[in-house]
Amino acid sequence: MIKLYSTLLLLFFCLFSQAQNEIQQYKTYYATGSYAGENILILRQFNQAAQQSYLIVNPQTLETQIISSRQVAVKPITFQEFGTFLKNTPYYKALQTAQEQSLNLQDAGIIHGFPKEKGITLTIDLCPSHKPLDRNIFTSLIAAFQKEERPVPVALSITGKFMLSHADDIRWLQELQKTGDLDITWTNHTYNHHYNPKAPLNINFLMEPGTDLNFEILGLEQAMIERGLLPSVFFRFPGLVSDQKLVNQVTSYGLIPIGSDAWLAKGQASHAGSLVLIHGNGNEPIGVKDFIKLLATEKSTINQQQWLLYDLRSSVENEFR
Structure with missing residues (x-):
């Protein structure tokens, strides 16, 4: 009985961990903002672990990062507007x-x-x-x-x-x-x-x-x-x-x-x-x-x-x- 309980508990934690990693509503989302003192471009928006997150890129260094949407105020743009906001970036x-x-x-x-x-x-x-x-x-x-x-x-x-x-x-x-x-x-x-x-x-x-x-x-x-x-x-x-x-x-x-x-x-x-x-x-x-x-x-x-x-x-x- 104890062994069965342990197995079920392990299965529960595995399923819970998997659910925490699952992503919903993953999509393209373009916006500009400032994060950690740097101008950034938001590329993607998604929900994970009951939290909205962004995939961002620093247009100067080309480094990407995942951050919470709570960490940045953004201005949505279209792909056609990239040249306006990112013109001189690498x-x-x-x-x-x-x-x-x-x-x-x-x-x-x-x-x-x-x-x-x-x-x-x-x-x-x-x-x-x-x-x-x-x-x-x-x-x-x-x-x-x-x-x-x-x-x-x-x-x-x-x-x-x-x-x-x-x-x-x-x-x-x-x-x-x-x-x-x-x-x-x-x-x-x-x-x-x-x-x-x-x-x-x-x-x-x-x-x-x-x-x-x-x-x-x-x-x-x-x-x-x-x-x-x-x-x-x-x-x-x-x-x-x-x-x-x-x-x-x-x-x-x-x-x-x-x-x-x-x-x-x-x-x-x-x-x-x-x-x-x-x-x-x-x-x-x-x-x-x-x-x-x-x-x-x-x-x-x-x-x-x-x-x-x-x-x-x-x-x-x-x-x-």
């Missing part, structure tokens, strides 16, 4: 640049990092996969930069399907954040990451007819927040595939599309300032091998702090400041 300039660099079927948006010295901006895609997270990437990063750069900055392009099927891997990454080993920029890579290997690119990935873009973007963000992940203002198109219409739709959510000028598994070499792309979902061993080789090649310059990894947010900020 965030708005990056958003505009991403829109302008969207004519190609692949690799729209910002495709190059902007460090002042030699180094790269590393982005790792976590597309849906039945294979485990390639943890060797992260342990190699931490080992390579443990004396020169801690925490190690990395942008992870997360999908909903990977997040839901790799809960242990996500918790492992979160623990590396808590211990100060990694500084992760969580990039929106859509909830489902639809892909049809038989379909041409112009009707594939997010361009597949019938795709619910609102769910792909907001559904993922909501699931991320419920699991303790903080969405950034960056977005990576599945397959790097898009057209001008789709880019305009994505930017209307306040998100900055990023591509890559160095997809290692495709034989694209990295250079100073490259926005490097590898996959950490176990499906791209060649790209991972090439990146580990790159770390070994640059070992001496890493030790001399002449070859570093750059935070995606600060790279964009420095370029558009």
